[in-house]
Amino acid sequence: MALSTFAISAQNTEPGKKGNKEKFKTHFTPEQRAELRSKEMTLALDLNTSQQAKVKQLFLEKGQNSPKISKKRSEMTSDDAFAFKNARLERRIEIKKGLKEILTEEQLQKLEKSKFKKSSAHKNMGGNKKGKMMKKRQ
Numbered sequence: 001m002a003l004s005t006f007a008i009s010a011q012n013t014e015p016g017k018k019g020n021k022e023k024f025k026t027h028f029t030p031e032q033r034a035e036l037r038s039k040e041m042t043l044a045l046d047l048n049t050s051q052q053a054k055v056k057q058l059f060l061e062k063g064q065n066s067p068k069i070s071k072k073r074s075e076m077t078s079d080d081a082f083a084f085k086n087a088r089l090e091r092r093i094e095i096k097k098g099l100k101e102i103l104t105e106e107q108l109q110k111l112e113k114s115k116f117k118k119s120s121a122h123k124n125m126g127g128n129k130k131g132k133m134m135k136k137r138q
Helices: 002-012 020-024 030-045 049-064 078-102 105-123 129-137
Strands: none
Touching: 030 049, 030 105, 049 078, 078 105
16 A cells, blocks of 8 residues: 555656646735735734735835845855845844834734744744654653
8 A cells, every 4th residue: 555655656746846836836026915915914913904004015115125036046155145134134124113113012912923833833844753753642
């Protein structure tokens, strides 16, 4: 049984493909990304119309100023990578400051909790499977 499953899964993989994520990945304009992110936050945090408009404007401003990668990662020097990551972090700090001005304290707490859950779930997706087994047993 295990051999047949392995054989079927081995047949389905094609060299050179990066999986289904690449097929569905789309490149949105900054306006489209701002619209989608503001609507996602509206659903998650129950934003009023004023807050939704301000959040959309914040994401639009920051999205248009987002750092662009001019080289492939394999071609980047350490200085290039540092500059890109530094610019990205600066942008995230500015967004967080803007959100603090727009959202209520309760909404900010809810946002932080949801971000923490997403980041911790993402970190636990791979890697130390033995540690996961230990957590399940406890």
